[in-house]
Amino acid sequence: MVSFMEDLWSSIFTPGPTPTLLIATNVSFAALQLVFFALLLATYSLHFVALSIISAGLWYSINWFAAEVRLAQLAQEAEKKKEKDQEDDTRARGASVGSDTETEVLASKKQNKSEAVATGSASRLQPTELDSKRRPSTGGDGSGYGSTDSEWEKVDDTRS
Template sequence: MSFFVELWESVFTPGTTPALITATHASFILLIISLLVLIFLTKSIHFINLLVIAVLLYASVFWFINELQQVKLQSNNELSQKELEKESESEKLSANATESSQTTATSEDIKLRKRKV
């Protein structure tokens, strides 16, 4: 029974967990086995097509799981900290831009005053 509890808890955990991977592989293997049995019993082209679709879907899910395991997932705290750093950098840049525009405006004012005199 602990496998099902672990599987349920893996729904709320970011990334992939061993229970989720095991359940995914088991469900696809059972699907493929049942389709093979149906192909053997009925020899229907429809079940062959479904088997091809299931195998391709299983391959793509397997690839996606491997890609997720290679990527380092970040927690919410890390993401919010990065957002705060980006906001502070953008505020500094905007403050520098307004200061430079003010100094530019004052130098232009000086040039205009010199011309008037």
């Protein structure tokens, strides 16, 4: 029992669903269902039936989510293993053939990426048809400066 509690405490700080945490969760929900059943027999209140259904739905969803997280972790581990195997194969082929070194391969990838970025940014900097059309002036001095002083001067000129 002491080792279970220690495992439970350490599983709280471990990412993902651990077997100890799942056992504790399932035992807790089973005990909650028993309490709801005992309260239903003691009071004949339908509220405990509703609470039991809600609790069962939560219990099922927690177990479903834990299974999905476990599948995602296994898929991630398999993908990492596959990438590692591909790197090992690439290194083995590179050493036997005498082709590019790992540094040269990384440098060429970096160069290809920078060329793609430069091409993409250059295409965005090209003026478009909408950019070349200017919005017509709304009148005034045409300087584009939005000062209110000149407007006050105009008002003063019209009064005199």
